[in-house]
Amino acid sequence: MPMINVDGQEIEVKKGENILEACLNAGLDLPYFCWHPSMGSIGSCRQCALVQYQNEEDTRGRIVMGCMTPASDGARFSLKAENATQFREAVVESLMLNHPHDCPVCAEGGECHLQDMTVMVGHRDRRYTGKKNTYRNQYLGPLIHHEMNRCIACYRCERYYRDYAGGKDLGAQASHDHLYFGRHEEGILESEFSGNLVEVCPTGVFTDKPFLKQYSRKWDLQSAPSICQGCAVGCNIAPGERYGKVKRVHNRYNHDVNGYFICDRGRFGSGYLNSDLRLDYAGIKNPDGSFFAVHQQQALNTAADWMAGKKVAAIGSPRASLEANYLLRELVGSKNFAPGFSDQEADLMDSIANILQTSMSINPSVKQIETADAILILGEDVTNTAPRVALALRQSVRNKAFELAEQMGLPPWQDAAIRNLAQDQRSPMTIVSAMNTRLDDVASACVSLAPDDIAAFGHAVAAALVGEITNNPQADAAAQMLKMAKNPLIVSGSSMAHQGVINSAAAVADALSQTTSMLSFCVPECNSLGLAMMVADGASSHLKALVKRAAKIDALIVLENDLYRRGDKALIDQLLAGGAKVITLDMYENGTLDQSDLVMAAASYAESQGTLVSSEGRAQRFYPVQSPASERLPSWEWLLRLAKATEHKKLSKIENFDQIVTACAKSSPLFTKLVDVAPLNSFRDRGSKIPRQTHRYSGRTAMNSGVSVHEPQQAQDHESPLSFSMEGLNRDQPASLTPFVWAPGWNSNQSLQKFQSEVDGPLKGGSSGVRLISSSQTGADISSQITQISLKPHQWHLVPMEQVHGSDELSAHTEEISELAGRGFIAIGKKVAEKLAVTEGDGLLVKQDDIECSLEVRILSRVAKNCIGYSAGYAEARGLVAGRLVSLQVDKTWQRSGPEMIASDKAAFQPVVGDGGTRNV
């Protein structure tokens, strides 16, 4: 290991790292702005200056930038030398020339890296007496607030947004001290990852807009370690709560999963939690269809009555925790349990779970995905189905650049130099899909095929890999690309709703000979894989089978699941109106709930704890950030109490959450490791629970005084090692129990490095989560049969198009997300549009069997022959089933949405009177 000398102290450094990293790793406070652990160095802010000496005799030295200087053995530096400290102070003083000093009204205040660095360098009195530059702020959409005056021009936003996340509509403009970071004109930021600007910006230029509407300081937020429920990737998040509201969601670092970044659905999609449409109380249906509120015990007694000695069936949910699903399945018996997938999805999930256990390739973590140097994507628009994985894929294609850099001896943190060197040379990525995908811009080849043909293409690649003749040059090229790679990666998933596509991906993965080959599936919901593993024994039912038995069922329990999203209306109606008493546990009003006889108000993910299994097979625990409001209970608690009320033999012995986990772990060999997911309830750090509140949490005794002057008792958490308190230490406990990051002198999220074992490394407390699935590597048992659908004239293959904003059930209830989602749409190619004589924004009537819906036309540049896409998961497209044929006709009654003005524009265009006339501002 090389050694460097910093102010007389010998420091062991990692080969290839830079001095800034070395100093931070050694626990030294060297201020910085433009450097970012996952984006590397460019040397623009000049903040991490220190003095380098030629040798022991050299006493003057010269100023170098820590982030741009490699840590070479024997090098000598000083952080404390006067010229270094003076220079660093001068840098902050010059940044302050134009900074507005509006910390008291700035949303970044209290967690501002600029504040921290200013204090760190000791700058106090500004000598500049001139005017400050000011700028116009831009409207950037409902998610991001722009306050350009605060900018210190560190270039992080541009580098993150363009270089890292592949966005095109935000960047540096103008020059000298008139630099402007924004869009070329006002408008909604296009990237699905725009929210990370909030955390990337070291000051308050880009802030969380929904958070501003209900703002609290960081120190006043109560946070908890949580897992995003927006998709199956399992990103770690830290929701922040005050006054009973989840005010914002921040990224929570997990080295193996999301690293520093999450998608906008994850960050902004939790707004529904605070909605008035959330259920507060249990309710029993009145004859007129309305519900009357009842106490928890009353609801439980009623349910127990309905269930006693009767035939009870239950439907689980891929968006509910493993624990809740487990309890429900045990409560009614596995034969009476349907996992709550649509029948199509159930088969797909079953085979994905199987393939992952047998494939010759490993199922990679997001971090491992970033190591791929050749990628084949079959059918998936990853940016919309597993956004964080897509962000990782954007980094994978840069491995070519890092390879070139290594040949030239450039360290990987030399960001600008490596980009200049590689230009647009990327590692190869072939995307085979029915439509445009959001990764097309970095793909080396895009092949447009209908789902059946995608499957055939996959099998052809597999055949080519084992040396067969395919007569398919594109498949041969893809096979060659994978063969040449060190770490080839196949990405597929369930969003095509096509068994053949999934099988073909497994076939390619099995045909690869590299031991490092990877196979990743995008699956629909946060616990889809966990649920599929739970029912892998085959003992549970399909929805359709349950419907067949509907007449014989006396009571049906539905867990956090709107069944109308899972099957066609007639089928679900038959099930719910079949005479059985329907007991529903959910948090939000929906169609299924309306058809229920008894409703139990379920707590949200922010009010309960549970375990989810991500698409990687990683089981992770989420913890409540607040105790459930009103008479809500976590679903697992409802079910546990129901088991008690019904005197269930096995379950009534269970007393607490940890015991559910233990029982669940014993229930299947796949779940053995569940007990290691997170520490037990009895875990204590230096004798205390881990505090959810910061050490500066204020107003505890007063915050409720609007309701009562008597201070309520602190909420208690009896089920986890976390407390609703500011007492205790948040330091180096297991990562799964780290609610927020904060360190002395480091108030912003940059304090993360104090929690990491090394810069950009895992947290000191390890990476949270446990991998449940490891493949036996025997090869997947799959069929290569593909049933081709034959089309009649005027019929199309219907291909689901998942959307980051709009397709997810819960986040779509968030105001900002629904604004971004827009209307339900039908996506067609230019030729079809010409044939039907429609243009973008017109309406089309889509007919499938007896379903008919009107959808807005979107015209795509790349569409496979005979394919049309639809906005999957949107209310307007409810009932459409992927893969079945549809016919199209122009909707004559369609109202085109005008050039709809966004809310802020409307306000801006209000006439202003007062300058002698009316004008628009």
Added chain:
Amino acid sequence: MEKVLTRNIEPGKAPTDMTAYEANGGYQGLHKALTSMSSLECREVVSASNLRGRGGAGFPTGMKWSFVPMDDKCTPGHKYLVCNADEMEPGAFKDRLLMEYDPHQLIEGMILSAYCIGADLSYIFIRGEYVVAIDRLRQALKECYAKGYLGDNILGSGFKLDMYVHPSAGRYICGEETALINALEGKRANPRAKPPFPQVSGLWGRPTIVNNVETLCNIPHIIDRGADWFKSLGVGEDAGTKMFGVSGRVKTPGCWELPMGTPIREILENHAGGMQDGLQLKGFLPGGGSTDFLTHEHLDLAMDYNVIGKAGSRMGTGTMIILDDQTCPVGMVLNLIRFFAHESCGFCTPCRDGLPWTRQVLEDIEQGRGKTEDLDTLEYQINYIGAIGNTHCALAPGAMEPLQSALKYFRDDFERHISGGCCPYHSGKGA
């Protein structure tokens, strides 16, 4: 003295076209090199000639070229030669003369240089305002293609080169070679961090040489007549001739080709005609707007890179700006700092925000609002912004050079601004 770079240039004479250029020995160097010399031999001649870059830094051209990976060391792909014709240094107008009146000399130099480093694509990155030069270069390129001096298989040697004129969108920073490369790629004209140097990873990530117009114009003569001849041209330490310019209130400001090492006094008095009547020399910037002031005591120094360097300034582009005793030195420095603050690319903090701060302090002093402690602030800023390595590129250190030397030589002028509460030159209380 023998005219080399300007042998085809006379006041009042039309610019040379292909015929006129060839009639006066043009393209002989090209013929000689491509028919009888290897690229290695050509490089050796240039190295031996001691030619130093004429753009300002004075880096030995042969050495610069030697870093370009040749043949087997280089992965397949293009190599580039770029001519830096973005002449924007305050006070400099020498490249313009060379391009407008003898465009073929530059082109021949570029073809030869490209041959030396094995480049197959070359660009003339030219200041957008030089519309006459752009026209004439484009015309000359046409003639070269017609004649077979550009394109495939030049003079049957198998050597291939294409050349393009690329007018700059216009920023001073584009004169910095890596910012120029970024601009040429269509990116923001921010300089790049070095290493890697453009010789190994430049334009589009490929090996690239960027040379100044005047440097390239020397190449045909060096190849044609040899290194020893070239070295014999200088009268001091450095080799060859140099385009020297003088601006300011002298009798005949202008631009002349003179031997390297010509004494400053000779340039000023014999060629620029001395100061205008009634004016005294107060100081001068020997190499353009980003070099330190020199004064009377330096008049007998030779214009050689090292000699001027030892005197505390830089030879820069060799285009002097004269300060007379009736012009306010504070105002002159302020004017320069305004220029540099405005031309900062905005990439690094000391330059982007430091220079406007300096500008503000100087404005206060010049407009009579200065305070005694302002001089300390200026010293502080010189220390902060002026040291190479503190900033991302050399723009800001260059900008501080006239200021730091003005404070050294003309400190009393600054003090009189402060004590008098006004500019003594503008209030009639001049020197």
